[in-house]
Amino acid sequence: MSVFRLLLLWLLPGISAFAQKTYCNPMDIGYRYNFEQLNERISYRSGADPVIVTHKGEYYLFVTISGGYWHSKDLSDWHYVVPDKWPFEDMCAPAALSVRDTLFLFQSTFEQRPILYSVEPEKGKLQFYNRWLPRLPKDIGPWDPAIFHDPDTDRWFMYWGSSNVYPIFGAELDYHRRLTYAGPYQAMLWLDPWKHGWERFGPNHADLIKPFVEGAWMTKHNGKYYLQYGAPGTEYNVYANGTYVGKEPLGPWEYAPYNPFSYKPGGFMTGAGHGNTFQDVHGNYWNTGTPWIAVNWNFERRIAMFPAGFDKDDQLFSDTRFGDFPHYLPTGKWQQKDALFTGWMLLSYRKPATASSTRDTLRAGFVTDENPRTYWVAARNKGGETVTIDLEKTAEVRAVQVNYTDYKNTIFNSDTAVYTQFRLLHSADGKSWSLLADLTREPKRDRACAYVELPQPVRTRYMRYEHVYTAGPNLAISDIRVFGKGTGPAPAVPGGFSAVRQKDERNADIRWNKVPGAVGYNIRWGIAPDKLYQTWQVWNDQPSSLEIRALNVGVPYFFAIEAFNENGVSVLSPIISVK
Known part of the structure; x- marks a missing residue:
């Protein structure tokens, strides 16, 4: 290939040679079509209960019922891995842990199941670490498990629970007997919604149903143990993560007064509960969560990750301010909690949108309302369908996120026919159009929440999505989100607060x-x-x-x-x- 052609390919928009420096929630991974509702014939992509672990300087993401897991070197470009050994049925709310050169993996279960391990997880090579954990009493679990290794004492523990009847449990594991239970399990914590307002169930904590506790995770920091949990229910905007703090891995525990420590009840992506806390290769902390979609099913979700950390008083926090706006990927240790926020603002909220065609009343205007539960549907799922957004003023565009919806879908298997392709165009006057990004040039993959960072900022007014391909009978998009900077002043401080x-x-x-x-x-x-x-x-x-x-x-x-x-x-x- 000539030097001229190489240079041309490098300069063209949408070429994978450009390494993105930012990410945007919900995470841009290949969400798998979910089989939880197969019998009801409901088809949708979903991801839930995330665990991200750093292993040998790289990252692994495990998600409920995904048929595999994801591997990344930079927390942005995630590659799907199909393991060579998957235990009995697909994993729900798995536990994952990296200790020295080994990655451990365990599934939620009420039966006897093995702990798996791998020294080559990037190749999908899994082996049995033990054959069975002993059966626990009926309904006890371990469901939503977390495995914890204390590096200071070389002791191992498991925490679990998912119920509005039972608490979060914990037990020590015996490493010398292949991580079986070293002693009886114990109750760790119960919800107390009469004292903790955020633990109340329902939208905006307004339902009287008894709340659910689940998603245990353990982090040790500065000699203290932080036992984390998700509450009060995954299917609402107020799903959050809380923590108790103790001096020993099995307690006693003290409720942290700043709870919940990870909370995102408003904005485009709502809900930050049931995730894990991990450190990246630079030592920065992150907290993951499972935001709420609920178009096809109450438990239809996506994955998010937020910068997190411990402050000077050892208070655990997660920074969800502008948590679904673009953030920089880490390149070193950050000092301020919002250091990764790009400052790229949302340019598309409630801006006029028109479409080449519309199905019934599912109009184009829904793509700019920042609501994942409303969506535009084209009359036909065919190449050439378009949605055009007028930003109403010329602005500096830095990134675009396209969020697809599984409207009346009939796909129940994420095979090679399941992928998304589109082009982004822009115009200063709405008449003359230029290519902004072309997602037909990269390898075919499914991107339900496609995030496209531009190599260079572009000053423009009109944005156009041009459809090429998505699997299924319908082309449906909930939101096309445009980020960058306008040319006017920031707003004044609100008065009367x-x-x-x-x-x-x-x-x-x-x-x-x-x-x-x-x-x-x-x-x-x-x-x-x-x-x-x-x-x-x-x-x-x-x-x-x-x-x-x-x-x-x-x-x-x-x-x-x-x-x-x-x-x-x-x-x-x-x-x-x-x-």
């Missing part, structure tokens, strides 16, 4: 005055003025009030607000103390 705790201390009423030109607001709060780790994102076309029902009884809080638009983020408002 107030936070009043209700008689029920688990709740607080938040109010503010809307700001001209704002796209939305971040309500931020925490247990100290310098610990505003919680964020609830609200759009400007929604009411300028919010009831937060996620507080802990007896814990003082501090609240503030910021506004954002296409151009940036306002200064944070004065911080309010609420007893």
